[in-house]
Amino acid sequence: AQTVTQSQPEMSVQEAETVTLSCTYDTSENNYYLFWYKQPPSRQMILVIRQEAYKQQNATENRFSVNFQKAAKSFSLKISDSQLGDTAMYFCAFMKRRGGADGLTFGKGTHLIIQP
């Protein structure tokens, strides 16, 4: 079974600062995907960024980027130029890939607060 650990229950930074959210995972799989989802107060789950395990290049989406360290089983999310709208719960998630899709295994989440 896979496990996902987010060691920071809550983080707070000033607007425009850069913040990094940590995520580690444990798996014996070699083929998998990793995701970061954002959940604002509306509770809607919104995909932030995705990384395929076989790709060495770190994924980026505008102000969001990841540092994927496969050997260390680490998948951190960096948010640059943070904005008030980034305030939300952030969940790291793992999905194994064996021919088909699979369910997501989530971490407990990090509550990110962007201060004005």
Place this chain on the structure above:
Amino acid sequence: DAGVIQSPRHEVTEMGQEVTLRCKPISGHDYLFWYRQTMMRGLELLIYFNNNVPIDDSGMPEDRFSAKMPNASFSTLKIQPSEPRDSAVYFCASSLLGGGQGTQYFGPGTRLLVL
């Protein structure tokens, strides 16, 4: 493009009553997932379907829970009888393995309160 649609958005019921949650996945998606979110347990997978066939229901808590997908555009999650510990937010998500490479798109969730 319509996203994943869930109904109802909120449900308040009394212990012992039957509860049915509904989900319409994104058109063309071949996977459908049901998740539950609680403060104690976080987000957990209950069951998922591929091409309307249940693939893994190991996350379904007990026999009081059942899920069906009679066609590609509709799924239900039923709780009978409901208990206060079933109070949670229930999410439905869908994905298209080939095109989206497994990215799951979530509905807005159904917030269930069992009194």
